[in-house]
Amino acid sequence: MRYRAQDAAGLAWRPAGAVLRSRTKSNLSVWLAVLGIVLAVAHHDGWYGLAANAQNLIETWAGLYAAVRAGRWYRTVKPPEPRRAGIAMAGEDGHKDTSER
Numbered sequence: 187m188r189y190r191a192q193d194a195a196g197l198a199w200r201p202a203g204a205v206l207r208s209r210t211k212s213n214l215s216v217w218l219a220v221l222g223i224v225l226a227v228a229h230h231d232g233w234y235g236l237a238a239n240a241q242n243l244i245e246t247w248a249g250l251y252a253a254v255r256a257g258r259w260y261r262t263v264k265p266p267e268p269r270r271a272g273i274a275m276a277g278e279d280g281h282k283d284t285s286e287r
Contacts, residue, residue, distance in 0.1 A: 199261070202257065202261075203261060203263065205254075206254065206257050206258050206261055206263045206265070207263050207265055208265060209265045209266075209268060212254045212265070215250075215254075216247065216250040216251055216254060219246070219250055220243065220246055220247045220250065223243060223246055224236065224243060227239050227243070
């Protein structure tokens with residue numbers, strides 16, 4: 187029985203691991219959840235509701251961000267470093283750095 191529970195837990199962690207390994211997926215999951223809450227508050231209470239509940243919205247974002255960080259720490263997952271758009275460092279484009287110093 188113990189091994190079946192471990193197998194089930196391992197299968198359940200696969201989608202979570204995919205989210206934790208990807209910066210795009212983890213950012214998207216956090217921001218979509220917060221956006222859903224913002225839209226629900228704005229629909230129900232309008233601009234006043236957003237202003238009155240700003241602290242709760244920030245706490246929700248911070249809690250989800252902390253959950254992603256804790257999940258990465260617990261599962262020992264490190265996402266790849268983000269790429270710099272349009273900036274090639276010396277040696278990244280396959281050419282040697284020939285600039286004079």
